Amino acid sequence: MIRLSELDLAIAASLVVALALFSRRVYPDLARQLVVAGLRTAIQLTLIGLVLKTLFENASLLWVALLSLVMLAVAGREVVARQHRRFAGVSGYAIGVLSMFISSFSIALFALVVVVGNRPWYQPQYAIPLLGMLLGNTMNGIALALDRLTQSAWEQREVIEARLVLGHSASEALSGIRQQVYRTGLIPIINAMAAAGVVSLPGMMTGQILAGAEPVEAVKYQIMIMFLITGGAGFGTLAAVHLGVKRLFDERQRLRLDRLKR
């Protein structure tokens, strides 16, 4: 594989800087966000590179588990940060973390033990990238779905209550919204599967090919990852919506928007 020098990276970075300069006039806030996000990418990825290097040199279950939990905690924070009207208190954080834990962790474990079958199963070269891809996509689905759920419940509170008053159950009163919420959570991954290989060459397979892997082998990995991601994002979204709906209503099936922030 051709090694990239720091200069190569700087040239690529100049694109982001140029974009920030151009957008500064129209939307100064966006320019600032671009630069901050670009810096975060560079710093975070450099650090994780070093972490992975150390981890690969001493592969122990403890360190793999520790890094996984850190990734989960950050993903949970990210889900909360993307909510316009989030659940107040611990529950806002817990709903996201719990749903990601249930889906991403169990699917990563399933993939490592049953599908890939490497030894030991927690071998960090497989475990961490796999979990990372699962978590990232699950996080997206959950964040989109929860945002849509709380936003719709807020906007349509009068319709929901009109149905409750007529003796509908909480889940009947929310049925239309729930469909939209699932759709919102799952559409990105459905689109990604539909466009894979025709419109877009997915990142993981591209990376393997650049690193010199056989295209046919790389494609097999990509197909597996796509399916795992779909499972992870899908089941994660189902769990998050289930928990979110439960939190929106209390034991007397009252709509409790006071549990949302803002």
Add this chain to the structure above:
Amino acid sequence: MFDVSDLTRPGQPAVSFRLSEGELACLSGPSGSGKTQLLRALVDLDPSEGSVKLLGVRRESLPPQQWRRRVAFLPAESRWWAATVAEHFAVVHAEQLRRLGFDEDVGGWRVERLSSGEKQRLALLRLLANRPEVLLLDEPTANLDAENIERVEELVTDYVSTQRASCLWVSHDKRQITRLCERCLEMADAGLRETA
């Protein structure tokens, strides 16, 4: 029949009253005095403390859906979620429709084409389709012309007397109050006050 004692909500004085079978009472008070909030608490849309009983049965011992079908609340403004009128009705009662000036084909009407007065009358019919035992009506005739006000008043008073139901009717109109009710409850700073 409908028995409310020491109903308390955050920041509000305790409220007690009872309605007997076949009774229609008015609820009045300046706007912002919490009439709607009181009705919402009675139908268990907002959390509240205290005892609310229907025929001796506490609301906590009934599932909330059942409670809200038996103790029916008509909000001042109706909301519609499906495309046609009929989709909002549990059952369509042709005679009740006719009494409020609708034909049976109203079921196929599209919701977005309803006028505010039609919505208000249909919302009442939609509520009565559940055959409730207690009616909590929040200004049910606010958007109606004189003819329709009369129709709604007649329908509700008939329903209350034939079904032996109870009704609490929120109104600002002094003449309507004297026309409909022998008893009037008034929201005051210290809670609920009875006026004849």
